Amino acid sequence: MATLEAIRSMRIEDNSNTSFTWTGLPTTYDSWRLYCSVGSNYAITNDFDTLQIRLGASSASSSGIYGLQEIRTIWTTSSGGTDYGQTSWRFPYGVTARYGYLGLSTIITDFYGINDTDKLGSMNARYCQFGLWSMNAGVNDGYDPSYITQSGLYNATANVDTLSVSWQFGKLLAGSEFYLYGYNAS
Amino acid sequence: MGDPAYLVDGVLTEGDPWVCLASNKLGDSSTQTVSWNSGTGNLDWSQYQSLFIVWYARSMRSGVAYDNLYFRIGQGSVDSGSYRAQNWYVGSGGAVAYQFQPTGLDAGYMTTADDSQAGSFSGGTLEIQSTGTGKWKTGIYTGCGINTDLDGYSSLGGTSYSGSSHPITSIQAFCAYSTFKINSEFTLYGVLPKMALTGIL
Numbered sequence: 001m002a003t004l005e006a007i008r009s010m011r012i013e014d015n016s017n018t019s020f021t022w023t024g025l026p027t028t029y030d031s032w033r034l035y036c037s038v039g040s041n042y043a044i045t046n047d048f049d050t051l052q053i054r055l056g057a058s059s060a061s062s063s064g065i066y067g068l069q070e071i072r073t074i075w076t077t078s079s080g081g082t083d084y085g086q087t088s089w090r091f092p093y094g095v096t097a098r099y100g101y102l103g104l105s106t107i108i109t110d111f112y113g114i115n116d117t118d119k120l121g122s123m124n125a126r127y128c129q130f131g132l133w134s135m136n137a138g139v140n141d142g143y144d145p146s147y148i149t150q151s152g153l154y155n156a157t158a159n160v161d162t163l164s165v166s167w168q169f170g171k172l173l174a175g176s177e178f179y180l181y182g183y184n185a186s
Numbered sequence: 187m188g189d190p191a192y193l194v195d196g197v198l199t200e201g202d203p204w205v206c207l208a209s210n211k212l213g214d215s216s217t218q219t220v221s222w223n224s225g226t227g228n229l230d231w232s233q234y235q236s237l238f239i240v241w242y243a244r245s246m247r248s249g250v251a252y253d254n255l256y257f258r259i260g261q262g263s264v265d266s267g268s269y270r271a272q273n274w275y276v277g278s279g280g281a282v283a284y285q286f287q288p289t290g291l292d293a294g295y296m297t298t299a300d301d302s303q304a305g306s307f308s309g310g311t312l313e314i315q316s317t318g319t320g321k322w323k324t325g326i327y328t329g330c331g332i333n334t335d336l337d338g339y340s341s342l343g344g345t346s347y348s349g350s351s352h353p354i355t356s357i358q359a360f361c362a363y364s365t366f367k368i369n370s371e372f373t374l375y376g377v378l379p380k381m382a383l384t385g386i387l
Contacts (some may be wrong), residue, residue: 005203102348147273
């Protein structure tokens with residue numbers, strides 16, 4: 001029976017940290033699930049921030065090894081896009097401090113094959129969030145969720161024992177929580 | 187988050203990460219609402235990180251090819267101003283995005299009496315996050331089913347509730363426009379955080 005076993009958790013208590021990194025993660029799991037309840041303290045005049053997830057330190061300079069394909073539905077619009085050759089996986093519509101400490105983005109990411117050196121790593125992610133996007137300012141009242149789903153690829157085959165989370169612009173909002181699980185198929 | 191009943195003197199006593207909290211299989215076609223409430227011990231919802239709902243249902247609505255399945259938080263009066271939904275509906279006509287204000291957390295669409303296959307039900311899952319925290323609640327769902335005479339669809343989306351930041355202690359599943367058909371099923375699971383190593387920044 002497959003189960004999820006807890007590996008790490010992180011709770012953010014103030015708005016002073018741009019990122020965090022977990023090191024020394026066990027490489028005994030082939031798949032992970034990262035659960036994020038997260039906001040950015042990016043100035044409230046901004047509609048969104050971009051959450052960056054790396055299988056390495058947040059300052060890693062390795063370029064072009066992350067790619068993803070995305071579909072999104074925001075308000076009455078829907079679209080798809082691709083984002084390849086990046087230095088991180090990018091979740092582009094993370095909620096900012098516009099809604100205080102109550103309305104945070106929920107982002108759930110499953111990573112596959114990350115510790116099988118015969119394969120490239122891949123992931124899929126889905127998230128919803130509270131948010132306001134300027135395209136509908138004056139109509140959208142700021143509490144509507146978006147729904148976005150992504151699949152991605154990590155173009156490297158080394159075992160992964162480090163994971164980092166950061167915002168592109170703001171800092172991790174107090175009250176943000178992160179949980180990392182390992183899939184155990186025993 | 188409440189004091190977890192599954193931890194006794196630092197030892198995990200609950201072997202499964204998912205705990206079944208409630209399950210209902212309806213015995214007639216007149217039910218409009220299925221209600222669940224937090225309890226004590228392992229049924230105390232506050233100790234779970236997320237609530238996960240698996241449903242298999244059909245609506246008795248006629249004249250329209252779909253009905254909405256909502257999960258209302260609390261037992262109070264209808265609150266249509268605090269719930270939001272954003273989804274994809276993918277059917278034979280392609281993919282369409284919708285946003286709307288449901289009267290509960292949105293869980294997708296149900297097959298109705300318009301479908302001539304009497305045994306055709308819709309199914310799906312809804313995961314509600316941060317249920318025991320003081321944050322507004324969000325949910326992510328997927329669903330699929332039959333619209334009319336084997337015209338199938340799938341739906342996926344996000345939903346939110348900003349009416350209260352209190353932990354969730356009560357949920358009502360309901361058919362937006364009619365009643366559930368006999369043999370519709372709803373099961374509620376609690377997902378344990380089961381964290382051993384923690385960090386604080």
